[in-house]
Amino acid sequence: MKRYVQFEPFIIEDFETDHWDHPKHRHNHFEVILIMHGSGKHIVDEHEMDYTGGDLFLLRPEDSHEFNVDQTTRFIYFKFTQLYVSNNNFQVPENWNREIDLLLRKSQVSHGSLIHSAEDIAMTRKLMEMISMEWQRSAKRYKETIFQLFSVILTLIKRNQSQPYEKFEGDDTSRIESILYYIECNIHDPDALSAAKIADEFYLSPNYIGSFFKRNMEVTLSDYISEYRYKLIEQRLRYSQDSISEIAMDFGFFDASHLNKFFKKHFGDSPSDYRIDVEQKD
Numbered sequence: 193m194k195r196y197v198q199f200e201p202f203i204i205e206d207f208e209t210d211h212w213d214h215p216k217h218r219h220n221h222f223e224v225i226l227i228m229h230g231s232g233k234h235i236v237d238e239h240e241m242d243y244t245g246g247d248l249f250l251l252r253p254e255d256s257h258e259f260n261v262d263q264t265t266r267f268i269y270f271k272f273t274q275l276y277v278s279n280n281n282f283q284v285p286e287n288w289n290r291e292i293d294l295l296l297r298k299s300q301v302s303h304g305s306l307i308h309s310a311e312d313i314a315m316t317r318k319l320m321e322m323i324s325m326e327w328q329r330s331a332k333r334y335k336e337t338i339f340q341l342f343s344v345i346l347t348l349i350k351r352n353q354s355q356p357y358e359k360f361e362g363d364d365t366s367r368i369e370s371i372l373y374y375i376e377c378n379i380h381d382p383d384a385l386s387a388a389k390i391a392d393e394f395y396l397s398p399n400y401i402g403s404f405f406k407r408n409m410e411v412t413l414s415d416y417i418s419e420y421r422y423k424l425i426e427q428r429l430r431y432s433q434d435s436i437s438e439i440a441m442d443f444g445f446f447d448a449s450h451l452n453k454f455f456k457k458h459f460g461d462s463p464s465d466y467r468i469d470v471e472q473k474d
């Protein structure tokens with residue numbers, strides 16, 4: 193399968209077409225794609241979905257995709273590397289790397305549009321238009337302006353992906369969804385993810401939370417949390433330039449050796465060996 197390679201930190205493309213010329217492909221970078229207008233099909237991996245004006249998609253390097261255009265479509269592409277979002281000289285929001293982790297993780301569970309609120313769709317259109325204009329003008333400090341606009345889009349994506357969890361839920365389905373969101377929000381804080389703490393948050397017995405979670409998710413609570421942390425750490429190792437010590441600190445490990453033990457237990461290799469292996473394959 194064809195893989196498009198990009199060496200620049202970020203590239204903006206704004207174009208209109210009534211025919212998609214690219215075969216199904218992958219990239220070595222991430223892509224945020226806004227549909228300004230038009231309609232058709234978007235195929236991501238084995239998932240096929242309709243697209244229409246206002247839809248916003250995020251693709252990771254390992255995702256394969258293509259479009260089938262039914263009605264003339266205007267696309268605005270924001271293509272960026274992990275280095276662009278994790279290592280730059282611009283002022284970034286607090287916990288920026290964690291926000292990126294959650295955004296990339298969310299793309300694994302849903303290939304649909306990332307923005308659902310009509311008001312936020314309108315804002316996203318304006319923001320992407322401004323990004324495209326800044327890119328074309330290349331005026332003074334345009335890179336910083338584009339980065340700050342992108343950080344706003346990230347915030348809009350975040351608030352459209354999940355609703356704040358609530359302790360009081362009416363049925364098991366709603367309660368388990370709230371627990372999953374709680375885990376997502378606290379994945380960098382091990383102290384908040386003990387069975388006793390989660391049980392207390394949702395007014396469940398510490399002895400019951402484990403069986404309740406496994407009955408609904410078909411996996412134990414501890415295994416789910418470990419797998420989630422492992423996936424995020426793997427993404428950080430693969431796509432960022434953060435040191436092993438920085439990653440360990442951000443995920444609540446005492447030091448790099450504790451992260452090494454955790455990662456090796458799940459993957460078989462140390463974080464350093466995994467990163468070297470990824471670089472050699474790329």
